[in-house]
Amino acid sequence: MIETIDEPIEVLARFDKGRMAPFRFRWNQTVFRIAKVTGNWEDREGQHRRYHFSVLTENNDYFELRFHTGDLTWILSKTSLEA
Amino acid sequence: MRYAIHVDMDAFFASIEQLANPRLRGKPVIVGGRPGTRSAVASASYEARAFGVRSGMPSHEAERLCPQAIFLPGNSSRYLHTAVRLYRVLERFSPRVEPASIDEAYIELHTREDIREVARGIQAAVESELELSASLGVSDSKYLAKVCSSFSKPRGMTVLMRADVPYVLWPRPVNALYGVGDKTAARLHALGCRCVGDVARLSTRTLEQEFGVYGATLHELASGRDRWRVVTTREAADAKSIGHEHTLGRDVYERSRLEALLCGLSEKVARRARRAGMAARRVVVKQRDPQFRTITHGRKLARPVDSAEEVFAVGCALLDETRFWENGVRLLGVSLQLLVRTDSVRQLRFEFDSHGARSSPIVDRIRSKHGEHAIGLARTLEAGRRSRRGPRHPSFQAPREAFD
Numbered sequence: 269m270i271e272t273i274d275e276p277i278e279v280l281a282r283f284d285k286g287r288m289a290p291f292r293f294r295w296n297q298t299v300f301r302i303a304k305v306t307g308n309w310e311d312r313e314g315q316h317r318r319y320h321f322s323v324l325t326e327n328n329d330y331f332e333l334r335f336h337t338g339d340l341t342w343i344l345s346k347t348s349l350e351a
Numbered sequence: 352m353r354y355a356i357h358v359d360m361d362a363f364f365a366s367i368e369q370l371a372n373p374r375l376r377g378k379p380v381i382v383g384g385r386p387g388t389r390s391a392v393a394s395a396s397y398e399a400r401a402f403g404v405r406s407g408m409p410s411h412e413a414e415r416l417c418p419q420a421i422f423l424p425g426n427s428s429r430y431l432h433t434a435v436r437l438y439r440v441l442e443r444f445s446p447r448v449e450p451a452s453i454d455e456a457y458i459e460l461h462t463r464e465d466i467r468e469v470a471r472g473i474q475a476a477v478e479s480e481l482e483l484s485a486s487l488g489v490s491d492s493k494y495l496a497k498v499c500s501s502f503s504k505p506r507g508m509t510v511l512m513r514a515d516v517p518y519v520l521w522p523r524p525v526n527a528l529y530g531v532g533d534k535t536a537a538r539l540h541a542l543g544c545r546c547v548g549d550v551a552r553l554s555t556r557t558l559e560q561e562f563g564v565y566g567a568t569l570h571e572l573a574s575g576r577d578r579w580r581v582v583t584t585r586e587a588a589d590a591k592s593i594g595h596e597h598t599l600g601r602d603v604y605e606r607s608r609l610e611a612l613l614c615g616l617s618e619k620v621a622r623r624a625r626r627a628g629m630a631a632r633r634v635v636v637k638q639r640d641p642q643f644r645t646i647t648h649g650r651k652l653a654r655p656v657d658s659a660e661e662v663f664a665v666g667c668a669l670l671d672e673t674r675f676w677e678n679g680v681r682l683l684g685v686s687l688q689l690l691v692r693t694d695s696v697r698q699l700r701f702e703f704d705s706h707g708a709r710s711s712p713i714v715d716r717i718r719s720k721h722g723e724h725a726i727g728l729a730r731t732l733e734a735g736r737r738s739r740r741g742p743r744h745p746s747f748q749a750p751r752e753a754f755d
Contacts, residue, residue: 270423307371309432314722320429322371330372348372 272346279333279342290321290333295344300325313338320345354466355581356458356473357488357496358441361505363454364394364430366483368423379404379420386414386422389598389681393425397505430454433481440476444469449581455500457493459581470508494577495520498529516575521548528572538562547573590627594635595619596684602641603680610667615731616685617663621656624687625715628694630655631687634665638675639682647686648673655691658711659728662687 273295280292291302307322316338323331330348335341360366364382369375379399384390392413395404402417413420434453441448447459462469470489477485486507488500498520499511511519525531525539527547542561544550550558550573558566571577595616603609613636624631634656635649648669656662666685670676717726 269421306373307367307429309426309429311428311432312722314718314725315720324373328373330374348374 270346270348273344275344277333277342277344279335281335288319288335290323290335290342293331293333293342293344300327300329300331302326303328306330352461352463352466353491354460354462354469355490355493355496356460356470357451357493357500358437358456358458358473358477359486359488359500359504360437360454360477361484361486362394362396362400363433363483364425365396365399365423367430367433369396370482371429375421379417380423381410381413381417381420382423382425383413384410384422385424386410388600395420433483436481437477440480441473443476444473447581447583449583449587451497457496457581459493467508467510470510474506474508492575492577493579493581494529494572495575498527513575517548520573520575521546521551523547525550528569530572531569535562590629590690592686592688592690593620593623593627593629593631594684594686595623596637596682598682599680604677606670606676609670609676609680609683610663611731612683613666613670613685614659614663614728616683617666618659618727618731620685620687621659621662621711622715622718624657624690625693625711627690628692629687629690630657630693631662632689632691633687634662634669635686635688636666636669637682637684637686638670638673638680640675640678641681642678643681644678645682646673646675648675649686649688651689655693657693663728663730 275295278294279290281288281290289305293300293302302323303326304324305321306324308320310317310319312318313336316336318337319335321333321335323333325331332345332347334343334345336343365380368380368382377398378396379402380396381392381394381399381404383393388410390410392404392406392408392410394406395413399413399417399420402420404413404417404420410422414422430453434450438448438450438456441456441458445458445460449457451457458473460466460469466489470487474485474487477483484506486500486504487509488496488498488502489508489510490496490499491512495511495513495516499509502509502511520527524546525536525544528550531539538561539550542553542557544553550569553570555567555570558570560566562569597612597616599612603612631652632655633649633651635647637645637647639645650665650669652665656665662685714726
């Protein structure tokens with residue numbers, strides 16, 4: 269099931285050839301290594317863009333992360349606990 | 352030769368969710384409201400369709416048919432982002448692309464090549480770049496392309512030229528005609544029409560006697576004739592109406608709650624009208640009671656309006672006139688019609704100086720900068736539908752260490 273989290277997290281991201289891709293993040297004192305970015309999209313919150321990423325970790329856990337350009341924060345949006 | 356191709360994405364929303372989350376692949380996925388709410392299925396994966404689940408079906412019905420289904424709330428910005436990518440892929444094959452909805456589009460092509468090969472190329476490009484499948488309808492008529500894209504799904508491709516209509520389209524049931532649902536089909540059955548060919552063989556006059564002007568359209572469609580043409584976004588005419596409606600979580604009998612909801616809907620449609628540079632000369636309110644009886648009641652206005660306050664005031668007057676809401680309201684909608692361009696309104700020196708009209712541009716600027724929920728009429732808070740929370744997230748703090 270998909271669960272909404274909406275908590276700030278720390279993220280390491282790679283900026284390359286005009287693209288941004290997260291590759292590691294820490295949530296609840298646990299570090300998750302991202303094995304694959306399975307999707308990305310963007311929207312706006314007022315004048316600021318938000319970049320969204322759906323990712324799979326090395327443990328095959330599913331997460332959705334988003335980057336707020338307004339205050340440069342990363343948020344863990346959702347996770348899939350079981351399906 | 353000129354061709355029209357209808358590109359219809361297969362289970363679009365559900366497929367996007369399955370693509371992003373491999374745990375969902377091979378499982379019945381339903382995008383839409385959760386069971387227990389009054390919402391409907393927006394998209395169902397083919398695994399869910401195997402149980403009889405269909406788009407538009409109430410969520411509780413979908414759950415009854417497929418209790419093991421995984422319900423997802425949906426993500427409109429993600430789907431829209433994917434749709435824009437789809438249109439960009441299609442525009443590589445022809446500049447004449449018409450987005451028909453978020454998950455379908457038409458392409459007009461002029462080519463001497465084998466149209467089947469061209470269509471296969473489009474299908475392959477969509478699949479390789481979006482990792483999503485599409486079904487295609489190919490024809491020398493836009494309407495027939497739309498009709499036949501559903502003949503073979505998913506990943507299907509059907510070619511139906513006008514000359515083949517008597518062999519391919521006529522033996523199909525009347526529901527195969529575009530726009531013919533259960534009610535129209537029942538009326539056609541009463542006329543003795545079981546298949547499309549029966550409709551084509553009826554006289555236009557007979558159909559017009561039963562269906563009015565729509566009868567002639569039905570006859571044209573059954574005969575494989577249409578006046579449809581591919582209209583690119585640039586060529587598209589201004590919207591004819593702007594509407595928004597909301598199905599309530601529970602039936603509402605209190606006038607104050609209803610007005611709060613009406614106010615929120617007025618804000619939404621007025622904002623959309625202003626964005627499009629339009630103002631409305633007619634406001635319509637739609638109400639549905641707990642017994643599913645629906646009425647729409649409208650009023651033509653002396654001068655065009657585009658502010659939430661003005662739309663809301665007319666809406667309240669319409670509620671007073673019908674008093675239909677006293678039976679309880681299950682669904683409420685507001686629609687702006689008879690739209691005119693705001694610049695032409697100003698040229699004609701209509702007065703545009705109400706408080707609402709003056710404050711709207713300021714409200715629009717605040718929303719554009721800080722988000723749609725940054726400001727709104729206090730009255731909408733009575734509905735308890737909007738939470739005015741401050742920033743949810745603390746300011747960014749650089750990581751203390753690069754974690755490993």
